[in-house]
Amino acid sequence: MNKILLFVLVVGLLTVQGCKKEKRLTIAVGGAPSEVEYLERLIGEFEKETGIHVVLRRQPTDTDQRRQELVIALKARERDPDLFLMDVIWVPQFAASGWLEPLDDYARESGVELSSFFRGVVENVDRYDGKLIALPLYVDGGLLYYRKDLLEKFGFSPPSTWDELVRQARKIQKEVRKKNPSFYGFVWQGAQYEGLVCNFLEFAASMGGGLTDSLGRLTIDRPENIRALQFMRDLINRYRISPPNTYTEMREEEVRLFFQRGDALFERNWPYAWKLHQADDSPVRGKVGMSLLPSSTGGRHVSTLGGWHVGISRFADRKKEAWELLKFLVSKEIQKRLLFDLGWNPGRRDVYGDPEVLKEVPQAAVLQSIFEKAIPRPVLPFYTRISEILQKYLNSALSGDMEPDDALKSAQKEAEVVFSLYEKR
C-alpha cells in the first residue's frame, strides 16, 4: 500500500516538474541590484496584465559575466532564457551566431511601428543581415558635463570645439588650483577597458576619423585617428588638464566621482551621471550643465552609441509570450517610466517629445540630439577582439610606452590578422 502511495507521489511530482519546465517563460536580467528589483516589479505588472507567468533569472552585475552566462546557455541551445538583455556590442556576435529569433513578422503582426525608434539605432544595431533581431531597451551616448558656476564666473560659454575646451580648462584650472590643488580641467575614461575605445572613437570621429571606412574595412591607423590619440595624450602630458591616472584608473565611476567631488571642470560621461550629480548629497548639485561633446574646428559633434537591447533566443520554447514581454518593455508607457525612475534613456524618439517628459526631464532635447547623432562601434561579430587590441594599444600610447602612430599601426596590423581569421569564408 505504502509503496503504491510513494509511486503515485513520485510520478505526480515528476509530471508537475515536467510541466513547469515545459511552460515557463524565462527572462535573464542583470545590472545594479536596484535596477533588477525595479524590473522585477515591472514584470510583476506584466504578469497581472497578461496572465503569462514569467521566471526572472537574475544575472551577475558584472557585464562580462552576464555575457559569459548567455554565451554558454546559447551555445548549448538551451530553451531558457527565452529572452535576455544584450549590451549593444554583443548584438552582432549573437546575431551572426544565429542565436536571435527574427522579429519582423512579430512586429508587423502586432503593429509595432519601427519608425518610433531612433533610425540609426534600429538600422545599425537591431537589424542584422536585413532582419530585425532585437529592440532597444535603452540607449546611451557620451556627452559633456560642465560646471555651470565656474564657466559663468570666468565669462565662458560651454565649449563647442576641443581647442576652446583646452583653453577654458587651462585658465580655470590655474585659478581654482590656488585653493584646491587637486583640481583638474577635464576628466574622461582612459583606463584599459571598453570605455577607452568609446572615448577614442568620439575624439577620432570628431576629427574626421573612424575605425572603419564606408566599405567596412579597418582604418585604425589613418592620420585623423593618430591626431586624435595624440590629442588625448596631450590632454594628460602637455596641457596637463587631465589627471595622470587617467590611463590607469579612470572608468565611468572614477570619473563621475572625481567630477562630483568638485575636482573637475569638464567631464565626459554617459547620461546616467546626471541624476547622481543632482542628488541631494552631491557637492555639485545645481552647478552642472550638459551638452554635446566638442568637435574639432568645423568637425562633427559625435557620441559613441551605447545601451542595452532585448532579443529573443532562437531556441526559446515560448517565443510568442517572449515577444509579448519584449513588446511590453519597449512600449512608450514603460519606456517613459524607465526614464523617470531609472534614468534609462528610451530608444524611442516619440518619448522625447512627450509633454510630460519635457516637463520632468529638462535636458531631454539635448539627449535626443545626442542619440540622433550617436555612432555605433564597428558592427562585427568579433568586435570585442578588435576592441581588446585597441584597448591595449591605445592605453600603451596614453601611458607613453608607445608613440601614437606606432601604437595605431600595430593595432591595425593585429586587427587585420583577427579579421582574416574570423571573416566568413
Next chain:
Amino acid sequence: MKRGNLCSPASGEALPFILPVILFMLLLVALPVIGTFINSLFRDVPFLEKRFVGFGNFARLFKDPGFRESLLFTALFLLISVSLEMVLGTLFALTMNEKSRLTTLLRVAVLLPWVIPVAVGARIWQLIYNYDYGLLNSIIVLFGGTPVNWLGSPGLALFSVILADVWKTTPFVALIVLTGLKAIPEEVYEQARIDGTNLFNRFFLITFPILRPVFTVALLFRTIDALRVFDVIYVLTGGGPGGSTTSISLFAYRYFLLGDFGLGSASSVVLFLIALSLSVLYLRAARFKEAIS
C-alpha cells in the same frame, strides 16, 4: 601485519574501496580535460562553421604576440611570487611555532589575509594603490614625495600584482609548513642542542630535510595556483597596462568570452601541460615517493 605502500598498485581487496574515487575523478577531472583537448583541435566559433583544424589553434597561439606576452608574464609572476611566498611563509611558520604569547597574535595577523576572499582582497589592494586617495600615495605625500602611479606602468603593475598575491597566499604556505613543524618531535631538537648545533644548522640539517615532503606539497600547490592566476589580476589591472599583466588564464578567458572555444581550449591545454610537467618535475626532484613511503 603487512604494511602497504602508498604507491604500490591497488591490490584486489582495496579495489572496491578506491573504485568510487577513481570513477569520480574520471568523471570530474579526466573527462573535462579530454573534452578540452578535443575542442582545441577544432575551429569552434559560433558565428563560423565548425571545422577540424588539427594543431592549427596551437600554431595561431604561438604566433600571437599577446599569448607570448602572457606566457612571459605568467612565468615572471610565478617565479617571483612563489619564491617570496615560500621564504616568507617558512619564516612565519618558524616564528609561529615558538611558544610565546605574541605568537597567538601573530597567528591571527598572518592568517587574516587567507580568510578574505581573493576578489575582496584585490579590491582592498586596489584602494591601497589608488593614485588619488590610496593609502600608499597618502603616505608618500605625507613624507613629501610625489605620488606614484602603482598600476600605471608594466614594471610597477607587475610588482603591485605580486605584492597583493604574496600578501594573500603567504599564510597558506605558513599554515602547511607549520603543520609539518608540529609533527617534528621536540626530542630531535633537544638532541641537536646537546650536540651543540646552532640555529642555522638546526634548520638546514634537521628541519628542512624532515619537512621536504611538506615543502614540496606547498610549492606544488602554490606553483599550480600561481600558474593559473586569474582573480587578483582580473580585479586589480584587468591585464593592463597594455597586455603586460595578462596571465594565461585571463588570455584564455578572453577567447571564451568572444566565443572562440577552439583557441580558448588550446590555451587551456597549454596551461595544463605546463602545470603537469612542472608537477612531475617537482615530485621527481623532491624524491617525493621515497620521502612519504
